[in-house]
Amino acid sequence: MIFYWNFALKLTLTDIIMKTFKVIASLTIAAIFSSCGGEDKPTTATAAQEEPQSMVKDAETYDPKRGEGKYTAELLALSDKLDEAQAKIGEDASNVKCTSCHKMTDEKLVGPGWKDVTKRRTGEWIMNFITNPDPMIDKDPEAQAMLELCLVRMPNQSLTDDEARAILEYMRKVDGLK
Numbered sequence: 814m815i816f817y818w819n820f821a822l823k824l825t826l827t828d829i830i831m832k833t834f835k836v837i838a839s840l841t842i843a844a845i846f847s848s849c850g851g852e853d854k855p856t857t858a859t860a861a862q863e864e865p866q867s868m869v870k871d872a873e874t875y876d877p878k879r880g881e882g883k884y885t886a887e888l889l890a891l892s893d894k895l896d897e898a899q900a901k902i903g904e905d906a907s908n909v910k911c912t913s914c915h916k917m918t919d920e921k922l923v924g925p926g927w928k929d930v931t932k933r934r935t936g937e938w939i940m941n942f943i944t945n946p947d948p949m950i951d952k953d954p955e956a957q958a959m960l961e962l963c964l965v966r967m968p969n970q971s972l973t974d975d976e977a978r979a980i981l982e983y984m985r986k987v988d989g990l991k
C-alpha cells in the first residue's frame with residue numbers, strides 16, 4: 814500500500830515538475846521572440862526606407878561615365894593625336910608610382926592590367942579615379958567590381974594634375990594612339 818502511494822506521488826511530482834518546466838520554457842521562448850521581433854521590426858523598416866532613398870540620390874548625382882571629381886570631357890578636351898613628350902613624362906611617372914601594381918598587358922598584378930583601359934573608361938573617369946580613387950571605389954559600380962576581384966583598394970598616389978594628365982597620355986599610347 815505504501816509502495817503504491819509512494820509511486821503515485823512520485824508520478825504526480827514528476828508530472829508537476831515537467832509541466833512547470835514546459836510553462837517556463839514556453840514563456841522564455843515567447844519572451845525571446847517578442848523582444849527580437851520588437852527590436853527587429855523598426856530596424857528592418859528603417860533600412861528598407863533608407864536604402865532606396867540613398868540609391869536614388871546616387872543615381873541622380875553619380876555619373877558612371879565620368880566618375881566623381883573635377884574632370885569633365887570638356888575640361889580635358891582630349892585630342893585624337895598623341896602628345897609623345899607628355900606620354901614620355903607619364904611613362905616615367907608610372908614607373909615610379911604605378912607599375913608595382915599595374916602591368917601594361919591585360920594581366921592583373923595587384924590591380925587590373927592597363928591594356929585597353931582608355932577604351933573601357935572615358936578619359937575623365939580615369940583622371941577622376943587616379944587623382945582621388947576613394948570616393949569612386951565607394952560608389953562606382955565598375956570600381957567596386959574591380960575591388961571584389963583585386964581585394965585591395967588602390968591607394969591615393971597623390972598625383973598632381975600634370976602627372977595624372979601625362980599618365981593618361983601614356984595609357985593612350987599603350988592603347989595604340991599615335
Ligand code: HEC
Binds near residue numbers: 925
Ligand atoms: C598598391 C597597388 C596600386 C598602385 C600603386 C596603383 N594602383 Fe591603380 N589600382 C589598384 C587596384 C587594386 C585597382 C582596382 C580598383 C580598386 O579596387 O581599388 C586599381 C585600379 C586602377 C585603375 C582602373 C583600371 C580599370 O581597368 O578601370 C586605373 C586607371 C589605375 N588603377 C591607375 C593607377 C595609376 C595611374 C597609378 C599610379 C599613379 C596606380 N593605379 C597605382 C592598385 C594600385
